Amino acid sequence: MYSNFKEHAIAYVKQAVQEDDAGNYSKAFPLYMNALEYFRTHLKYEKNPKIKEAITQKFMEYLRRAEELRAILDCGGNGPNGDAAAATQPRTKSKGGEGKEGNDPEQAKLRAGLDSAIIREKPNVKWSDVAGLESAKQALQEAVILPVKFPQFFTGKRRPWRAFLLYGPPGTGKSYLAKAVATEADSTFFSVSSSDLVSKWMGESEKLVSNLFQMARDSAPSIIFIDEIDSLCGQRGEGNESEASRRIKTELLVQMQGVGRGDEKVLVLAATNTPYALDQAIRRRFDKRIYIPLPDLKARQHMFKVHLGDTPHNLTESDFEHLAYKTEGFSGSDISVCVKDVLFEPVRKTSDAKFFTNTSNGMWIPCEPTQPGAVQITLLELDAQGLASKIQPPPITRTDFDKVLTRQKPTVSKADLEVHERFTKEFGEEG
Known part of the structure; x- marks a missing residue:
């Protein structure tokens, strides 16, 4: 098996030397890097x-x-060839606003495919909407907000963070935090997944990665958010790894390294639920690796309020505290699902009600048969009388939450948490 690694390495070296001799340094460099990776893998198995x-x-x-x-x-x-390393330089725009590759149909096609990754309308998720995660928010503000608003802060050796990895169990708010960054940052926001960067055509995936970073440089200051990066950048050298996958990872490494490019204003933000599955070389490119854990008591309390929003309810502060205690071990996603379910409880009550009361403002609300003014009538009967617009569900109560919580369980296991906590001790930091 390992002889294949050696053959691949030699093939890459031949191409690298050929480009190197021709002065095409920008092409030779990634080929050398490919060869080195294959040689490194071969050395693991060579006896x-x-x-x-x-x-x-x-x-x-x-x-x-x-x-x-x-x-x-x-x-x-x-190098010797005057245009050989042109690909390593940021494109300069002409008077017409087109880059020097603007007339290249292949380039235009690749960029058109990536154009949908740009979030043009801000998601409207503010920092205050993100419960807890104070150190993660602070680090992202240092990297995203301060360099744009206060560039004078970053002089001498002080440089903003350039690559963040957000990791943690599913549903803890990694993508939600990225939306807050997109809302709060005065930057172009590129949101991509593995499907945006993987092509069935040979060699096109690397070009997509390269074009994504070049578009980000052209639109700087900008942020590239890669969701579920582990699906793109799993461990190299595994038996099921394809040649295309290897090339994508190598291109991503080269681009994140920022060889010969002005990347000071491009931030890479990535999220994963399985940090151990991430390739070691890719992991090292992220200078900040932040654990996004399950929400604590105060964060859960805040989440219930945010998800309820302005929906009519009669919950008190002590009720929200009670719900936070009852949902120990729940992720942010679990709480969101719980609240969505609870929002329909008043609708279910209204559909099943046999008694309604007519309030002072003319609205019909379901009630108990013992309540003063109770009228024995159903939803369909009220509708038949032309009163559909006058029917109003009751406000949400703590009992509604208790009812839903009896049938909902947390989705994150203790084993999942242990994996992420172990990774944090080895490679990360608390969010």
């Missing part, structure tokens, strides 16, 4: 010490050359 030593020597030789190319590209060098 013969002499062969291992020879491959290690070659590995170091190609690594040094790759680092030399990186230094050339970082300095904006073009």
